[in-house]
Amino acid sequence: MPQRQPRVSPVPGLHWTYVTVDAPESTMPVSHAIEADVLQRQDPELAEVLLGERERQASALQLIAAENFTSPAVLAALGSPLANKYAEGYPGARHHGGCEIVDVAERLAVGRAKALFRAEHANVQAHSGSSAVLAAYAALLRPGDTVLALGLPYGGHLTHGSPANFSGRWFDFVPYGVDAETGLIDYEQVRTLARSHRPKAIVCGSIAYPRHMDYAYFRAVADEVGAYLIADAAHPIGLVAGGAAPSPVPYADIVCATTHKVLRGPRGGMILCGADLAERVDRAVFPFTQGGAQMHTIAAKAVAFGEAATPAFAAYAHQVVANARVLADRMEAEGFAVTSGGTDTHLITADPAPLGVDGRTARGRLAAAGMVLDCCALPHADVRGLRLGTAAVTTQGMGEEEMAHIAKLMAGVLRDEVGGAETRREVQELTAQFPPY
Ligand SMILES: Cc1ncc(COP(=O)(O)O)c(C=O)c1O
Numbered sequence: 001m002p003q004r005q006p007r008v009s010p011v012p013g014l015h016w017t018y019v020t021v022d023a024p025e026s027t028m029p030v031s032h033a034i035e036a037d038v039l040q041r042q043d044p045e046l047a048e049v050l051l052g053e054r055e056r057q058a059s060a061l062q063l064i065a066a067e068n069f070t071s072p073a074v075l076a077a078l079g080s081p082l083a084n085k086y087a088e089g090y091p092g093a094r095h096h097g098g099c100e101i102v103d104v105a106e107r108l109a110v111g112r113a114k115a116l117f118r119a120e121h122a123n124v125q126a127h128s129g130s131s132a133v134l135a136a137y138a139a140l141l142r143p144g145d146t147v148l149a150l151g152l153p154y155g156g157h158l159t160h161g162s163p164a165n166f167s168g169r170w171f172d173f174v175p176y177g178v179d180a181e182t183g184l185i186d187y188e189q190v191r192t193l194a195r196s197h198r199p200k201a202i203v204c205g206s207i208a209y210p211r212h213m214d215y216a217y218f219r220a221v222a223d224e225v226g227a228y229l230i231a232d233a234a235h236p237i238g239l240v241a242g243g244a245a246p247s248p249v250p251y252a253d254i255v256c257a258t259t260h261k262v263l264r265g266p267r268g269g270m271i272l273c274g275a276d277l278a279e280r281v282d283r284a285v286f287p288f289t290q291g292g293a294q295m296h297t298i299a300a301k302a303v304a305f306g307e308a309a310t311p312a313f314a315a316y317a318h319q320v321v322a323n324a325r326v327l328a329d330r331m332e333a334e335g336f337a338v339t340s341g342g343t344d345t346h347l348i349t350a351d352p353a354p355l356g357v358d359g360r361t362a363r364g365r366l367a368a369a370g371m372v373l374d375c376c377a378l379p380h381a382d383v384r385g386l387r388l389g390t391a392a393v394t395t396q397g398m399g400e401e402e403m404a405h406i407a408k409l410m411a412g413v414l415r416d417e418v419g420g421a422e423t424r425r426e427v428q429e430l431t432a433q434f435p436p437y
Contacts, residue, residue: 054437060431061370063371063388064372065348065387065389070260071304074266086292087102109122117240122271124298125294126290127290129159129256133256134167135256137171145172147171147202148197152377154377155178155349155376161173161175179379180380199225200227208349211344231251232256234258235347237258238263239317241313244314244321261391263308316395326400330406336354339351339379348388351383352386355414359383360384365414366413369413374386393434
């Protein structure tokens with residue numbers, strides 16, 4: 001099996017092959033793990049699925065704001081024998097024998113997370129972003145407590161009070177919103193609602209907010225009404241790691257996050273807090289809301305934290321934002337109504353209505369043309385808009401020039417000026433120049 005050579009990114013430092021921690025460049029492209037693996041011989045049906053998905057990811061533009069391409073090193077840890085190990089509890093205090101080696105992996109992950117985010121304590125066992133939020137609530141709240149959070153129609157996550165989620169059933173959520181015109185958080189409303197409802201906790205975080213949040217303001221309001229502050233930084237935490245977004249760590253009592261978005265780690269969650277809450281948070285994760293830790297994922301998180309501490313990752317994070325700014329700008333020039341007029345982060349939300357198409361139809365047409373993104377609620381209207389991000393395409397090595405090209409491709413398809421099949425071919429030509437693996 002010939003080894004693929006990593007391509008040279010036009011933007012130095014972006015591609016994951018250039019952010020390897022203190023080891024030489026990866027010599028095991030992911031294709032090796034799939035093609036040469038026993039899976040293809042033993043279970044060609046399933047191997048076909050893996051290869052098909054790899055091809056889908058490589059041949060279309062992955063613009064879903066929550067997605068990214070992990071490094072081969074992260075994938076290697078995920079596919080390692082650590083997946084076999086049961087490890088209930090925490091390093092040095094497990095309910096299972098034989099944990100002495102996986103303990104090292106978890107200590108590495110915790111130590112690297114604490115250093116990366118300058119946090120006194122890190123719990124890296126949360127299975128997902130939702131599990132992290134569940135544990136934060138379990139650590140600080142009792143059923144029936146009042147919680148102030150961004151309403152779901154304005155970009156709040158399901159765990160911020162959706163009636164379909166445990167949060168909406170077990171707690172009394174009071175939603176704050178964003179200004180219909182500017183798309184920015186209505187901070188005055190946050191203060192007014194906090195004063196009148198006296199919540200036990202205030203949550204700041206969103207699935208679709210393109211701007212930085214004013215954590216200092218949230219902290220001041222929380223202090224004024226005696227509430228805990230929980231930052232759900234699932235989206236921006238990778239930018240925080242790379243120094244491209246402000247950190248909620250100095251302000252929030254608990255920071256919840258995912259490791260698989262801009263941070264470019266494995267699918268999973270993470271919780272950061274001060275030493276005073278460390279024990280409560282750890283007990284809220286295990287044994288209160290979870291069982292055995294997933295040691296292969298924790299090892300992969302350690303790898304990702306190591307990568308994220310490098311100067312190359314900082315360059316990547318800043319390029320993610322630079323790319324998003326250009327993409328937002330070019331989309332606006334093409335006629336999209338971009339929420340808040342732009343972005344500070346990796347994330348853009350926009351209404352395609354001025355191009356003569358609604359959000360759901362736009363998502364379908366773009367997908368058919370090879371551009372994969374999401375729908376989302378819009379602050380100014382009762383219709384669905386588009387949500388997209390630049391984390392994955394930046395990992396592939398794309399820069400501002402490619403962002404301008406993508407905005408043009410999107411507008412051409414939605415205005416019906418260029419056929420879907422023709423655009424699909426152009427997308428394939430573009431992605432072929434930037435293979436993720
Ligand atoms: C703000 C926020 N919180 C929580 C989550 C949940 O993460 P997960 O899907 O890993 O449960 C997300 C996921 O996108 C999110 O954006």
